[in-house]
Amino acid sequence: MSVEAAIATRQEPERRPRTRWPAWLSSFNLPGAVVVGLLVIGWQAIAGVLPAFLFPPIQDILRAERELLGEPAFYATILHTYARIIGSVGLSFALAVAAGIGAASSRLVDRSAAPLLALMQGVPAICWIIFAILWFRDIEIRIVFIVVISTAPNFFLQSRDAVLAISKDLRDMVLSWRPTKRQVLTKLILPSLVPILLTTILVNLGIATKVGVTAELLAGVGGIGGELRTAEEQFRMEMALAWTLPLVAFIFITGSLTRLAEKRLLRWRPPMERPNE
């Protein structure tokens, strides 16, 4: 085949002509916005029927949020919770991915990890929270323990399976150059793990937010969970919702950052197309 012919066969996805919108508008998720709008309308309708301590009107929630935004302690509290979640997920990532790669490389490690994994997955998160409260005096260790226990199995299994799924063809190609173990790790294994780990980070941040805040609430250890407990004790639903919004914002921001990282790190992937597009 001539170069010209080869160039001609270079695969460019065929694009349908689209209406030109400004960049910010074309990336706007209109269907998502409609769903949020419907939820707000539905909430407001229910708030008109039920008492405010169950379903406070939107304006009450916004007023409570404005009140919180004016307090410096609010920022310290949410940053504390964010730091707990991110730090714990980071630790879980480092430990479980290393263990997952080890399990993929060694049957002994894989078999040894199996009962631990069953234990971590089989025991409900609420039990781990109780154990952590009883076992650890240090507040931060309680949170880290609970989040690591809850998220590590995902990191472990996904990284283990992703390493095992590396094609023998690619593995043999790299091994044929006689790399060191470190080179196999950096040039083959870690790049292969990136796609699945980005998704797992996203999923685990959601899990960590849920169990971390639950742990804060039950253990009474400050953070957003501690504030939710106070709001619950005072029957202030609008305040509970005002403290919930930073958690939603956290998931939204970390999700957006992960998607940005995906765009940058996975630009080598062919564009995915839905069957009917």
Add this chain to the structure above:
Amino acid sequence: MSSAIVLDRVSRTFKSAGREVTAVDDLSLAIEPGEYVCIVGRSGGGKSTTVNLILGLLAPTTGTVRVFGHDPARDGDVLRGRVACIFQSDRLLPWRTAVDNVRLPLEIVGRDEARLAVSPAEWLSRFKLDGFEEAYPHELSGGMRQRVALARAMACDPDIILADESFASLDAITGEALRQEFRDAAKETGKTVIHITHSIDEAMSLADRILVFGRPGRVCAEHDVSRERDGRTLNAAALEQDIKAVMAGPHA
């Protein structure tokens, strides 16, 4: 002159579905430096196993394999960068651009790109991939990807290149062009090549020597094509008939 590759009474068996399958049986051969040897044979004849034995990806069950006097399965470090393989499929790392794929062996071997006679980009250019250095594999056609694999094999200037049905997946015209480009590059740079192919025509057009493999893997016949070609006594039709007869015979 000592041989580049020596296999001495090599056998290799695998366990499959509870029974032993012999892929290579009592195989002996020697390849001289700079030789272009084609191995032809029917499917299941242990040709790819032979390549894996020479690469050191497999160890022989019995017998010895030596590459420049070293055991490739044990003395990997000594042979690092001296043996390259072009596989049937391109086996490019999808997360690396074309030029970064070509750089892979250089990074593993630890060779300084600035000191190379031919840079990775120049190898791509030589295989007519100018302008595609930064393209990812999914953006290239099958023929282009195989060219990148060829450039990758040449980039770290190995002494030996093993080509395992490297052009089999390409259409006839692309395959023909690539074969000649590869042979020219290998001959110019004095590489020792073992080229595995199902195509007798391909073997006759490229090889200095043709080894015909039988099943399980062993040499059933050998033809010194270069001598016949140089002496203008090469009768292609007769040679093809001979090889076909061996391949269809009771020992193949």
